[in-house]
Amino acid sequence: MCSLLTGCLLSYLFAAELFRFIQLPSWSKYAQIGSHSTIMERAEINQHSTVENVGELGEDSICNMATKSKVIQSDIVDRPREKFHSPQTGNERKKKQHKCEECNKQFSRLVDLTIHTRTHTGEKPYRCEECGKQFGQPGVLTRHMMTHTGEKPYKCEECGKQFSQLGNLKTHMKTHTGERPYHCEECGSQFSSSDTLKRHMLTHTDERPYQCETCKRRFSQQGHLRTHMRIHTGEKPYRCEECGKRFSTLGDLKKHIRTHTGQKPYRCEECNKHFSRLDSLKTHMQTHTGEKRYGCEECGKQFSLLMTLKAHTGEKPYRCEECRKQFGQLCNLKKHMRTHTGEKLYRCEECGKKFRQLAHLKEHMKTHTGEKPYRCEECGRQFSVSCNLKRHMRTHTGK
Incomplete structure (x- = not known):
């Protein structure tokens, strides 16, 4: 019974706060609300006394009011309020007699002042049962609930x-x-x-x-x-539909998706080279500026890229925990890890075959296009992938 009254009361208060929108006589379908205008006016008293006076209405009255308020709520929530205001003369317009003590803004209805006051007090009496988030207005709670239901009208x-x-x-x-x-x-x-x-x-x-x-x-x-x-x-709420891998941010998922599609949206204006990530483009741009910020402590040689310096010094700070193999770049370690996990991120759209590395997918694609860029210098035979050429070369060398 308590939860029923609470739900009905919330809808009742919602209707009271929205009733001010219903001004046009042409809204005949809402004429049924007119009989409840006296009840609506009760919402103009403060929130505390409203709760106390609910008993006077009775359970049936509140529930009937809640039913009618749902019609109002579904039809006018989110509509610009000016559309529902009929033209009024100076005499017809209500006097703004309710003033906010904080900012002196004035309102014609006490319920409007009550809602406005919450912007100063931070009061948020309307709580979402799904996630616990609280709101100052029932209409805002209603809109928020759509994020849980998935409703997108x-x-x-x-x-x-x-x-x-x-x-x-x-x-x-x-x-x-x-x-x-x-x-x-x-x-x-x-x-x-x-x-x-x-x-x-x-x-x-x-x-x-x-x-x-x-x-x-x-x-x-x-x-x-x-x-x-x-x-x-x-x-990690963001999941890749291709391989099932999950990510904590949408941006990381989008970057990952490009490993499947091969998309490279970031282009170097200097040499037209394309990159799948913006940070990779920024790193590449340093090769054009001529700036060499990274110096070798041993010989003094300068490099434009940190990875080039690490390759020069032989530094390999990234180590595989499975086999202890070390790498100079994190991306190379990630590629190597797929040999242990068996993960194959790159899928051929033609035949569905999957590969651990993008380079392997690109080589495989040549078997579909008929391209054979690898040529044997001994006999002139051509191959679509380099590994096939290497195997063929053994027929000449005998190794």
């Missing part, structure tokens, strides 16, 4: 992408129009949403309001903190 007409919130669809639409109305006064960068601009501004102020409770590291954005927390929890 808002669809982009351009590309078909769907969203759980209208605001997210509006922001997404700017990617098609190219509109970026929010401008950073510091550096001139432009953004499609005000939230993105606000997050960007923290890079100028060096403000880091979000702190990790485990290691005390601070972050400028809440999303960065959430991503960081996965280091402590071990959570």
Whole structure:
């Protein structure tokens, strides 16, 4: 009984807070609510007394009110409120008699002031039963619940992408129009949403309001903190559909996907060489600038890349725990580890065969294209992969 009344009360309060939107006489389908206008007006008293007066309504009245509020909730949540306001003359418009003591903003209805006051007090009475997150308004809780149910009622007409919130669809639409109305006064960068601009501004102020409770590291954005927390929890929510490998960030998954597709979106403007990762392009660019920051302590020779210096000194800091073999580069160790795990990330789209290394896949692809770049100098016979040429050469050498 307690949980029933709680659920009904939440819907009742939701209806009370949204009733102010229903102004147009043409909304005949909501005429049924008119009989409850007296009940609605009770929401204008403070939240504490509202709870006390629920008993006067009775269980049936509250439940009936909750049923009707669901109609309102489903039909007008997320709609811009100005669309529901009918033209009013100065005499018709309600006097704004409720004033916020904090910022002096005025409201015509006490319920509006109550909601607004929560922006100052931080009060969040509406709690999500799924994840425990709390909200200041029931409408915001309703929209949040869609992230759990997977419901995405808002669809982009351009590309078909769907969203759980209208605001997210509006922001997404700017990617098609190219509109970026929010401008950073510091550096001139432009953004499609005000939230993105606000997050960007923290890079100028060096403000880091979000702190990790485990290691005390601070972050400028809440999303960065959430991503960081996965280091402590071990959570890896992003899964590769190709090989099943999991990742803690979407960015890492996208980088990994390129190992399957062979996609290299980052291009060097100097030599047109392509790279699958931005950091690899940045490292490569040092070979064009002529800058040689890395010097050998033994002979004084300078190198533009750290990996080149390590190759020069013979340093191999990366060791395989399985066979103790050592490598000068981490990427080479990762490739080597696949010989132990049997992992084959690279799949041929033609025949489905899988390979441990991208180079092996590329060689294999020549068997489908008919390309035979490897030629025997003795007899002129040609081969699609180098290992076949090597085997063939033994017929001439006898080894």
